[in-house]
Each structure stands twice: as structure tokens, then as C-alpha cells.
Amino acid sequence: MPAGDPTDVVRALAERAREASHELALATRATKDAALHAMAEALLARGDELLAANAEDVARAEAAGTPPNVVDRLRLTDERLVAMAQGLRDVAGLPDPVGEVVRGSTLANGLELRQVRVPFGVVGMIYEARPNVTADAAGICLKSGNAVLLRGSSSAASSNAAILAVLRDAVAGAGLPADVVQLVPAGSRETVTALMRARGLVDVLVPRGGAGLIRSVVEGSTVPVIETGVGNCHVYVDAAADLDRALAVVLNSKTHRTSVCNSAESLLVHADLVDTFLPTVVAALQDAGVVVHGDETVARLPGVEPATDEDHAREYLSMDISAAVVADVDGAIAHIRRFSSGHTEAILTRDQDAARRFVAAVDSAAVLVNASTRFTDGGEFGFGAEIGISTQKLHARGPMGLPEMTSTKYVVTGEGHVR
Template identity: 80%
Template structure:
């Protein structure tokens, strides 16, 4: 089937989905969740083929981890769908409304985009997350995953389509873009008029390619060069726990910390301690002169400060004050998430006001920047742009608005 045919079917499905009640959409989401759990063995068998092919191709273990599914991850995918079903339906929500001086009633209401295209890498759990959140927000979705997850994505989408149809919705509310090469992605990027919005989710190269090549409007998700700054007034036990969690809890995801900044006033006490703890956890530290004086620390390069490692690596620097930490973040951050550890309310206020990222965290791990952790349910991605959506993209961010104007024979 050609891409154009798939896109036309998605648009037809979107028209029908836009009229579906919340009860119908929620029933479909629960059916999808149950079907995924029931098909766990089939999904894992398909995923095993992808993982074996990735390892044979020499793919790094951090990327293999993003690709790999197990029974727990499939169950989590199903739970994500159920969580989305439990959330309020954004469609029809009145954003604002008033009665004008002339008696016209004005309402701005949320409406679906229509057809959403998503281009993403590796992680097959994105397939279920994206399908669920698009369905609940009234959008048909065209999914273009990476070739490395082709078997997994085909298995998951097949299950979701059958479940949606069984619940009374068109199966075409969820479709994979046909083909595997760049031409299939290019067709999606150039489908202006058939696709309403395009969301890239993956590494810097993928995002840059979509932003630069697409004629379809793009909501830009970003890479995560996330920083943790340990202030002079930090509780150093708290700081150590936060740094370790932010770096090592799951290093292959975008909200993992990639850079550590330490105030010079606490460097003598904290640097040896944090280096030792990080190394015991398997982390390679790429540090400035102060950090590099510790055994096993590699000298940091300019590229290290800019790198989203997605691995057990961390760049680290000592800064003279909070202002220098903010300058460092402004220079190297990707605009995703930055954290400060401090006991000073003034320092926290200055940091949150000065740092311009999608999420700024005080005395907590960067790992909390996540749709599920924020209470939004499964997310499409973390937007690092400043238009329409910023931060975790939940249901409201997957809608547009329109104005409904009601009169009683009014003429101008």
C-alpha cells in the first residue's frame, strides 16, 4: 500500500474518531491494554528478533536497552493505556468563554489536530504510548518507527488495530507508515494537507532532519543534555543521592543527567565523594581540572559538555558561583531539564528564574521530567520548543482549539 493511501485512510478514520464519545475511546484504550497483555508472548517473540538483529549489527548496549522489551515493559505499556483512559478527555474542553457586549456567546474549545505523524527511534513502547494518547485526544496516528524495531512495532500495532476495531473504532486510527528507508520518512515529512502535525522523537540527528526537511508543521522534541547543579548551600547527602539517581537510574533516556556542576565552596568536600560514588556505580566521569585530579576521571573536552551520552558517562565541572552555573547551562544545555540542589530559597528562586529550560527542578532528580511522573499519563515526548507545547506532551498538548460563536440572528 502506498503512503498516500495510508494517509487518506488515516484522515477518514480521524473524521470518525473526532465524533467518538469519551466512553467509546476509553473502552478502546482498555481493550488495547488487555489485548497487549494477552499477546505478550507474541510481542516478545517479535522483539527478540529485533534485539538479536541489533546486537548482530553491533548496536551499543544503551540503544539495545531502549529497544528491548520484557513482560514487565509490556505490562507497563498496557498500564499506560489504562492511565490515559482514566484521564479527562481534552476534546470539547472550554479554554475560555464569554458573552460579548453585543450578546454573542464566544467559546474557545479544544479540538483534535486530525492526523498526527510521529517519527521515532528504537523504543517500541513509544508505539503504544503514542497510539493511546493520540486516540484519547481524538487524533489518528501515523507511526514511523526505526527499522531496528520493525518486528516489534508491527506486532504491537497489529494488536492495537484489532482491539480498536473490536471496540467500535476504525482500525486505521493507528497505522504504521509503509516502508523502511528514508523515503518513507520523507513521504511523511512532505505530506502537508494529509498530515496535520509531525512530532519527531529520538536523537539530535533525527530531530534536526525532521525540522529541516518537513513541510508539515513540527512540534520539536529535544535531546536531553540535563544538568544537576550542587549549590554552596546544598545538603551534600541529598546532592549525592540526587546525582546518582539522575545519572544511573536509567542512563539511556532523555531525562537522565549528563552534566554535573558543583559550587567551588563545596568542591573540596563533595568532588571526591561524588566521583567515588559514581565510579562505584560504573560511571565514567569527564571532568575539568578539579575533577580530573581524582583518580580515573578523564579530562573533559568541549564536546563532552555538549554531549547527550545516553550511557554511564557524565561531564563535570566546578563553578565559582550560581551565576557561572547558569552561564554554563545557557551555553551547553539542550533546554530539557536542569536541577539545583540547595538549601537556599533565594538561590532556588534565582536559578528557576534564570534557567530557560522546559523543566527546572529544585532538590529533586531530573528523572521526574516525565508525563507519567507529572500525572499526565503516557506522553508523546518532551517538547523543548516554546510554541504551543513545552515539556511533557500530554493530552491537552495534542489538541488545537477553535472558536464556537453562537448568536441569535446577529449581523454586523
């Protein structure tokens, strides 16, 4: 960590970010896109040093007895580096949100009124593990005209430092100030507090991680926060579901990658399917290595562990899932209202009335019909990478791409108008 008081260190970084943001705000799309392509190429060209740095983090985590699902979030591979680079290229291919006219009109007095998108200025990110977030956040913030201060976890310190060094070199080589992308030291908890209190230098803060991290940032920050949330995602299998497709969707939602927030954590099954589909889906989950925590009905099946309310409310991020039987679609909605974290819920049904009722009544950031919860993702939605998935209701909700990382201002043009 650089020498000096952590608060002074963070403020110095933020002041440099503020200066860099002024230049970035004037950059053309061509310049920003060139920087993003340079960043993508640099990640691949210097992949060996990034994987070597990541191996240090993984080795420390495994030696400390870190759970396998957390290690998976931390680990980089050749395939994940390729995906990180492609995410940057995808962002480069998207329209530049800066300057987009949200709405406009000519007023009765002849004044021309336009509401246009503008960068926030300086964005702070506080996040856990997942070094791919370092590249994703840097790319989205750069394209949307924001300088970014990245404060990752100490568990990914080597990976994040290596990635930031690569990205900064690429940004500078493309003609933009390297300080549009900076790393806040992870060696002290005090740097998190300093970033949370840097009001006036940092315009908005985005926490991304577990419930404890998000809660501490939301409750302790004086900088405005865009709240991302944990994912207790539900899949409801209706009586009118195509059961073969439903089985495939449930398995994909749960087992495709368990360590991410859009993995299904709760399964709801219509009461009419207790003797048919329920034993089949539970056995299939168990065959895939999933531990099923079931309510009284589900727990009658072999190998199922009895579920508590805590189990139904939990984001497992592991090969575990809670399961319950509900009387109908309204029962599923009631269960979700009680236990959901507001991230993603899915209904599997061929009954259009049931689907419409579910979509209208479930209040989550994403509601899917006959599709896996794993699709709630910025890349899958066509946003390129994502800064996070917001479960709040103000400003941004769901996967946050380029438009969500902007504010707006009004531009009023007249011809000597006076009031």
C-alpha cells in the same frame, strides 16, 4: 513493505487516516476509553507474541554490534509490557481534552464566545527504537481524537508491526475504525520523506529520537513540526545543599536509566564543595560504573578523564557524565546557558534565594529543585503516557500529554446577530 511507490503508499495511509479521524472526532469519551482499555488488555493477553517479535529485533541489533544503551531502548520485557498497558489505562482515566472550554465570555453585543479544544486530525510520528512509544503515541492520539501514522525505525520493525497488529484489533473490537492507528513501513527512507511532505493530509509531525533525526525532520518537513529535543540535562549542587540527599539525587539522575533523555549528562558543583563533596560524588559515580569527564579541577581526581567543550555539550545516553566546578549559582546558570539542550536542569540547595534565582534564570522545559531529573516524564507528571518531551517554545513545551495534542477553535453563538 506494501507494493508501490513509497510516496503513494504513505499518501494512501494518510488518506485512510484522514477518513478515520472524522469518525474518531465524533466518538464519545466512553467509546475512546473502552478502546484504550481494550488495547491495554490486548497487549498483556498477546504479550508472548510481542516479546517473540521483539526478540528478533534485539537479536539483529546485538549481531550488528549495536551499543548496549541503544539495545536497552529497544528491548521489551514483561515489566515493560505491563508499564505500556498501564500507560494506556492511565490515559483512559484522564479527562477528555476534546471540547474543553479554554476560555469563554459573553460579548457586549450578546454573542456567546467559547474557545474549545479540538483534535489536530492526523498526527505523524517519526521515532527511533523504543517500541513502547508505539503504544504510548497510539493511546494519547486516540484519546485526544487524532488518527496517528507511526513511522518507527527499521531496528524495531518486527516489534512495531506486532504491537500495531494487536492495537488495531483492539480498536476495531471496541467499535472504532482500525485506521485511527496505522504503521508507516520502515523499509525505506523514502517513507520518512513522504510523511514529511504529506502537507494537507498530515496536520502535525512529531519527531522523537536523536539529534540527527530531529534536525532532519525540522529542516526537511513541509508538515508543521512539534520539535522534541535531546537531553543534555544538568544537576547543580549548591554550597547550601543537603549533601547526603544531593548524592542520592545525582546518582539517581545519572544511573537510574541512562538510555533516556531525562538522564543527567552534566554535573555542576559549587567551588566551596571541591574538598568535601566533589571527591565523594565522583567516587560514588565511578563505583556505580560511570566514567566522569571533568574540567581542570575535577580532572585532578583519580580516574577522571579531561573534558572538552564537546563533552560538556554531549547527550551521552550511557554511563558517562561531564562534570565542572562553578563559582556560584550564577556560574552554574552561565554554564547551563552555554551547553544545555533546554530539556531539564536541577538545583540541589536549601538556600531559597539561590533556588528562586536558578528557576527564574534557567530557560529549559523543566527546572527541578531538590529532585532528580528523571521526574521529567509524562507518566511521573500525571499525564499518563507522553508523546514526547518538547524543548521548543511554541504551542507545547515539556512532556506532551493530551492537551498538547489538541488545537482550538472558536464557537460563536448568537440569536440572528448581524454586523
